[in-house]
Amino acid sequence: MTGQLLVRVIRWLAPYLPATRLDLLTGLVTEAAAVPDSRARLRWLVGGLAFAARSAVTRTRISWLASFGATGALLYWLNGHVNDDIASQYCLALLLISGAAYGSRFGYRWAWFPGTALGLVLPASSLVMIALGTHGARQPSSAATAASLVVLVVPGVTAAYAGAWLARAASRRPGQRADD
Numbered sequence: 001m002t003g004q005l006l007v008r009v010i011r012w013l014a015p016y017l018p019a020t021r022l023d024l025l026t027g028l029v030t031e032a033a034a035v036p037d038s039r040a041r042l043r044w045l046v047g048g049l050a051f052a053a054r055s056a057v058t059r060t061r062i063s064w065l066a067s068f069g070a071t072g073a074l075l076y077w078l079n080g081h082v083n084d085d086i087a088s089q090y091c092l093a094l095l096l097i098s099g100a101a102y103g104s105r106f107g108y109r110w111a112w113f114p115g116t117a118l119g120l121v122l123p124a125s126s127l128v129m130i131a132l133g134t135h136g137a138r139q140p141s142s143a144a145t146a147a148s149l150v151v152l153v154v155p156g157v158t159a160a161y162a163g164a165w166l167a168r169a170a171s172r173r174p175g176q177r178a179d180d
Helices: 002-016 019-032 038-056 059-081 084-110 112-119 121-132 143-171
Strands: none
Touching (some): 002 019, 002 038, 059 112, 059 121, 084 112, 084 143, 112 121, 112 143, 121 143
């Protein structure tokens, strides 16, 4: 029972592994049936699960996730600490550039995620500050004004999909048509 659950979890992690590790994981699951002792098989599968988890969480993915969080923090900081006259332009430029960069990394399937998350940084932080009573003169004065900043999701998602499209177009082989 436990062995079957571990095999399911390992197979669920398989699409997230680099291509060089996929054969090793497939062999590990196949060879588990050859281990006669149930305790030894369980230890084999637990080791395989640890291998799959370590392979799925690569330094590249962690770096992109940390960069994504830092971009959200920078967007928040720019809104509160830059001159009022140009803060909105800086925030929009950062939103568009980072949305395109993360969209190219996430691809078409998940491009909505970075655009939405980055687009919601400013309205969410403003609403939290209003709720806590710590908003300053630079932040929106009411919850309705802060909620109206949700419109920033539109350029964020648009930039993310544009970045995903550019990444796909750049990765096509010469002579390959767009509908291939």
